[in-house]
Amino acid sequence: MSENKIEEDPRINGIKTKIRVVPDFPKKGIMFQDITTVLLDPKAFKDTIDLFVERYRDKNISVVAGIEARGFLFGPPIALAIGAKFVPLRKPKKLPGETIFEEYELEYGNDRLEMHVGAVEAGDRALVVDDLIATGGTLCAAINLLERVGAEVVECACVIELPELKVCCRKAEAQGEAIVHACGVPMIYLSYMD
Numbered sequence: 001m002s003e004n005k006i007e008e009d010p011r012i013n014g015i016k017t018k019i020r021v022v023p024d025f026p027k028k029g030i031m032f033q034d035i036t037t038v039l040l041d042p043k044a045f046k047d048t049i050d051l052f053v054e055r056y057r058d059k060n061i062s063v064v065a066g067i068e069a070r071g072f073l074f075g076p077p078i079a080l081a082i083g084a085k086f087v088p089l090r091k092p093k094k095l096p097g098e099t100i101f102e103e104y105e106l107e108y109g110n111d112r113l114e115m116h117v118g119a120v121e122a123g124d125r126a127l128v129v130d131d132l133i134a135t136g137g138t139l140c141a142a143i144n145l146l147e148r149v150g151a152e153v154v155e156c157a158c159v160i161e162l163p164e165l166k167v168c169c170r171k172a173e174a175q176g177e178a179i180v181h182a183c184g185v186p187m188i189y190l191s192y193m194d
């Protein structure tokens, strides 16, 4: 996956230094990557958005789909800057209209993503945005939702990739499990934790 990292840009290191790592949250053994500390620094936050906007502004993206909750922080400014609509992919029972859903497993539990019927149409060109990829289960659920209604998922964009779980992703990929790359969608990320 390293070929998909935005390499060499001096802004990346600045962003990376603003990510706070909290051990044993939300439960023992998890090294939680906290992006709220990036949001406290206007330059790091702007650099994060700009890096994605520079990559996607000429890719004819018609919809940015943001994953609840942290994809809602990065997705809308990217959507506004590239002139795309923003569609929230939400956790269960939050959307008031008719929805479709996908279930998935997390590093620390199970969950489900829902999307409003009609928000994304066949032929839409989609970018999926989240703060972090761990196992890829969440992104896969998002991709499935978008593809079920006929959208083309052009790429997934995350700020952080977890290196220890990347190994799991590669293993899963080799075994042909349904992870992000098995869905056939390229993924870009800015920074992973050393």
Ligand SMILES: O=P(O)(O)OC[C@H]1O[C@H](OP(=O)(O)OP(=O)(O)O)[C@H](O)[C@@H]1O
Residues within 6 Å of the ligand: 067, 068, 069, 070, 071, 105, 106, 107, 111, 130, 131, 132, 133, 134, 135, 136, 137, 138, 139
């Ligand atoms: O690659 P995966 O293993 O699927 O994990 C990544 C997902 O986990 C986190 O969200 P979380 O489910 O903790 O929800 P939150 O943003 O609402 O806290 C993160 O923001 C991603 O959405």
Ligand SMILES: Nc1ncnc2[nH]cnc12
Residues within 6 Å of the ligand: 030, 031, 032, 033, 034, 107, 132, 134, 162
């Ligand atoms: N280690 C982690 N830090 C922050 N968000 C996560 N989502 C899944 N694993 C995570």
